[in-house]
Amino acid sequence: MISRRTFLGASAAAVTFPWWGTNLASAATPDTVQVAFDDQSGAGESYAYITGTTLDNRLVILQSDGTPYYPADPGGEMTPLDRDCAIPLKSMAQVSVPKMSSGRIYFVLDAKLDFFVNPGPALVQPDFLSSGDPNYGRNWSFVEFTFNNDELFANISYVDFVAIPIGLHLSTSGSGDQTVQGLPARSLDGICDELGQQGGAWGELVEAGADGKPLRVVSAQHRADKFAGYLDDYIGQVWDTYATAKLTVDSQNPDIGKLTGQVGADGNLTFDNGESFAKPVTADVWSCDSGPFVIKEGDSDARKAIIPRLAAALNRTTLLDNPNQPTDEDPAKFYQAEATNHYARVVHSKLPDNRGYAFPYDDVTPGPDFSGAVQAGDPDTLTVTVSALR
Incomplete structure (x- = not known):
């Protein structure tokens, strides 16, 4: 089951089969993969931090010289790292990364990040929502990745927020190169401006620094209290429509096939398999x-397939007009309702290749790849481009 959630250890898999799912080499992956940095940020200083969990479940962080560091279980919570793990992009163009899951490559401009370890040991990630976090007022972002015995999977994610523009290029030993362009340089301010012009709570997604300039724009899920009732009318129309009409959801899994549902007298959307x-x-x-x-x-594979497709169609506000999900989806019709996920709409409007996760199930597709992922079973070098924030 190929999806961002599968590889990053989250609670659910989209059970989606994008085009890159067929490009995996059958041989086992190498022991390490090269991660190269193309620093086009223009910052005076820029650093990377590479973190994850080894395949035998140990916390691992690369040190500033690129060598692995395995933090010990600390004596208390919020214990600072006792090693320098800031990889300087100006002098370290490439590092060798061992296998790890649920990995992240953090980038920060004109500062360093503060990382802490809790008992476990468990890494305390930088917090983009709490102004009390020491990293809150710094310009940082990250790439998600997993590198295991079968493949390397990396993706650009805007599921949480948009900040420093990042792009990916994966070269392989034989299966071909892959590129995700990501947001162009200096995209953040334009995204903030458009969301502000949208009105309502959309402008409240912008988090500004002490100088008043935007640090990042967070996704609507992190300001859900500001959007209470926002989609009620649209969701109500959807439920009313499928009280008399049939909804077909293609699981895109040959073992499950297509499922047909309708809203019953109990107010639930029930499919012919009982979900x-x-x-x-x-x-x-x-x-x-x-x-x-x-x-x-314990949920069935069918339920795991239906949920991503319903959630994607509601985020894109296409469920009302398209009763064949996602088979008859037309990307030109995404986000066209007055009340829609304008965060996802604006982010996708800036992406030159339309690829990047703007919500968790943005890899649901009738064919074109909307996800920001690269993936291969024979990875050689993952090059991460860090572009200018402004």
Whole structure:
């Protein structure tokens, strides 16, 4: 099951099969993969931090010289790292990365990040939501990746926020190169301006620094309280429509096939295999992981396939007009409703190749690849381009 959630260890898999799912080499991956840095940020100083969990479940962080460091279990919470793990992009163009899962490559401009370890040991990630976090006022972003015995999977994610523009290029030993361009340089301010012009709570997604300039724009799921009831009318129209009409969801899995559903007298959208869904609220749509969209242990593969497709169609506000999901989806019709995920709309409008996760199930597709992922079983070098923030 190839998806961002599968590889990053989150609670649910999209059970989606994008085009790059067929490009995997059959041989085992090499012991290490090269990660190269193309620093086009224009910053006086720029640093990378590479973190993850080894395949035998140990916390690992690369040190400033590129060598692995395995923090010991600390004596208390919020214990600072006792090694310098800031890789200087001006003098370190490439590092060798061992296998790890749920990995991140952080980038920060004109500063360093503060990392802490809790008992476990467990890494305390920088917090982009709490102004009390020492990293909150710094310009930073990250790339997600997993590198295991089968493949390297890396993606540009805007699921949480947009900040420093980042692009990916993966070269391989034989299966071909892959590129995700990411947002162009100096995109952040334009995105903030457009969301501000949208009105309502959309402008409140912008987080500014002490100088008043935007640090980042967070996704709507992190301001869900500002959007209470926002999609109620649209969701109500969808539920009313499928009380009399049939909805077909293609699982895109040959073992499951297509499923047909209708809203019954109980108010639930129930499919012919028995899977049933209560009407979601706006926060459920934004997160894709609450209310009826929670995937629990023991849920059927069919339910795991239906949830991403319902959540994607509601984020893109296409579910009302397209009863064949995602088969008849037309990207030109995404985000066209007055009340829609304008964060995802604006982000995608800036992406030159339209590729990047703007919500968790942005890899649901009738064919074209909307995800910001590169993936191969024979990886050689992952090059990360860091562009100018402004």
